[in-house]
Amino acid sequence: MAKVSLLIHDLEAAVSPKGHGPLRGGSLGELNIHSPASVAISGDRIVAVGHPKEVMDGIPCGAEYESLDGRGKVALPGLVDCHAHPAFLGDRAGDFELRASGARYEEIHTSGGGIRSTVAATRAGTEAELTAAVEKHLGWMFSHGTTSAEAKSGYGLDLASELKSLRAIRNAGASSPVDVHPTFLGAHTVPPEFESAAEYAEFVIQEVLPEAATLARAADVFLERGSFEAPESRRYLKACRGYGLTLRIHGDQFSERGAISLAIELGACSIDHLENTSDEGARILARSDVAAVLLPACALFLDLPLPPARLLADEGAIVALATDFNPGSSFCESLPLVMNLACTRLKLSPAEALTACTANAAHVLGLNGVGRLAPGYRADVLVLDAPDWRYLAYHLGGDRFAARIKSGKLSGPRSRQT
Ligand code: NIG
Numbered sequence: 204m205a206k207v208s209l210l211i212h213d214l215e216a217a218v219s220p221k222g223h224g225p226l227r228g229g230s231l232g233e234l235n236i237h238s239p240a241s242v243a244i245s246g247d248r249i250v251a252v253g254h255p256k257e258v259m260d261g262i263p264c265g266a267e268y269e270s271l272d273g274r275g276k277v278a279l280p281g282l283v284d285c286h287a288h289p290a291f292l293g294d295r296a297g298d299f300e301l302r303a304s305g306a307r308y309e310e311i312h313t314s315g316g317g318i319r320s321t322v323a324a325t326r327a328g329t330e331a332e333l334t335a336a337v338e339k340h341l342g343w344m345f346s347h348g349t350t351s352a353e354a355k356s357g358y359g360l361d362l363a364s365e366l367k368s369l370r371a372i373r374n375a376g377a378s379s380p381v382d383v384h385p386t387f388l389g390a391h392t393v394p395p396e397f398e399s400a401a402e403y404a405e406f407v408i409q410e411v412l413p414e415a416a417t418l419a420r421a422a423d424v425f426l427e428r429g430s431f432e433a434p435e436s437r438r439y440l441k442a443c444r445g446y447g448l449t450l451r452i453h454g455d456q457f458s459e460r461g462a463i464s465l466a467i468e469l470g471a472c473s474i475d476h477l478e479n480t481s482d483e484g485a486r487i488l489a490r491s492d493v494a495a496v497l498l499p500a501c502a503l504f505l506d507l508p509l510p511p512a513r514l515l516a517d518e519g520a521i522v523a524l525a526t527d528f529n530p531g532s533s534f535c536e537s538l539p540l541v542m543n544l545a546c547t548r549l550k551l552s553p554a555e556a557l558t559a560c561t562a563n564a565a566h567v568l569g570l571n572g573v574g575r576l577a578p579g580y581r582a583d584v585l586v587l588d589a590p591d592w593r594y595l596a597y598h599l600g601g602d603r604f605a606a607r608i609k610s611g612k613l614s615g616p617r618s619r620q621t
C-alpha cells in the first residue's frame with residue numbers, strides 16, 4: 204500500500220455507491236457497506252477501505268500518519284452539487300415576501316423582477332465583491348458536506364459581467380476547499396436592453412461565447428416561456444458545443460417545450476428541473492444517456508409540482524440530485540436537506556439519493572475518480588457523527604459532520620499517531 208498519510212479507523216461503517224461510472228435502473232441504489240471499517244488515505248487518494256484489521260495489516264509497522272478515531276461514526280463520499288448558481292450579488296428577500304403573499308415566481312419574472320433584479324445587482328458589483336460572495340457561498344456548501352460543485356454564471360448577461368462572473372468563480376475556486384466546475388449560463392434570460400430572445404442569443408453567440416468558453420467547462424440555457432424557446436436554445440447550444448463545452452439544459456420547469464428532445468438531439472449531458480415533465484417525456488429521457496438532474500429544494504421553494512423521480516428511476520434514467528442554490532428559486536446550499544426531500548417527497552430510497560448526489564452527480568460534472576469511497580478515488584470523505592449512514596438524509600437540518608476531508612486534508616478534530 205502507498206505511504207498512508209491519514210487513517211480513519213474503527214468506523215461503524217464506510218458506505219459508498221458500488222461500481223464505476225453512473226448507476227441506473229436496479230443499480231441506482233446499490234451500495235458497498237463495509238462494517239466495521241477503516242479508510243486509509245495517501246496524499247489526495249483513497250488507498251484502502253475495508254475491515255479495520257485488513258486495512259491495518261496493509262500498513263507497515265512503525266509508519267507515521269495522522270489518525271482520526273471513527274468509533275460510533277460513519278464515512279461517506281464527499282457530496283457533489285452538480286447544479287448551483289453561487290455567482291450573484293444582492294438577494295431576493297423581497298421576492299420571497301411577495302411570494303409569501305401569493306405572487307407567483309413567473310409573474311415576478313414577467314414584471315421585470317426576479318432574475319433581472321439579480322442581474323442588476325451583479326452587474327453593479329466589482330470582481331472582488333463577486334469573488335467574495337462566491338467564496339462565502341462555497342463555504343456554506345462545504346459546511347453541508349459538498350466537496351465538489353458546479354458554479355454557473357448567468358447573472359451578468361453582458362460581455363464584461365459574464366466574464367467577471369466566470370473569473371470570480373475561478374478565483375473563489377482557487378481559495379475554496381470545494382472543487383469548482385464553471386458553467387457558462389449566458390442564456391439565462393433576456394436582459395432588458397434586448398428586444399427579443401433571438402436577438403440576445405445572437406449577441407451571446409457572437410460576442411460573449413468566444414471568451415466565456417476559455418473560462419468554462421459547460422454551457423447551459425433556460426429553455427422556458429419568457430426566456431428561450433427551443434430554436435434559440437438549439438442555436439446557442441450548438442455554438443457552445445463548437446467550442447468544446449459540455450451541454451446542460453434547464454428544462455420543463457414550468458412547461459414542456461421540447462427540452463428533452465433537444466437534449467437528446469444534441470447529446471447534452473443533462474436536463475435539469477423536470478417539474479412539469481409528462482410520463483411520456485420521463486420514459487423517453489430514461490432510455491437516453493442524458494442525465495435527469497432533480498432539484499427538489501427548488502420545487503419546495505417555489506411550490507412547484509414534483510418531478511417524476513420514481514418513474515425516471517424505475518425506467519432506468521441516470522438520476523442525479525442537486526441544490527440549484529440561487530437567490531430566487533432555491534436559496535438552499537444543503538445537499539443533506541435535498542436528500543431528505545428526495546426520500547420524503549420524491550420517494551427515492553436513501554441509497555438512491557446517496558448515489559444521486561455522489562457518483563451520478565460526479566458523472567454530470569464529467570469527474571472521474573470522484574464520488575465513491577474506493578481505492579484510487581479522490582480522498583473527499585465525510586465523517587458523519589452518527590451510527591448509521593442513513594442519518595445523512597434522515598436528520599433534517601443540524602450540523603452532522605465530525606470531520607470533512609477534502610483531497611486528503613482534514614478539517615475537524617485530529618490526533619497524531621504512530
Ligand atoms: O434554476 N430557472 C432558472 N434559473 C434558476 C433560477 C434563477 C433565479 O431565480 O435567480 C433556477 O431555478
Ligand code: FE
Nearest residue numbers: 286288453527
Ligand atoms: Fe438552476
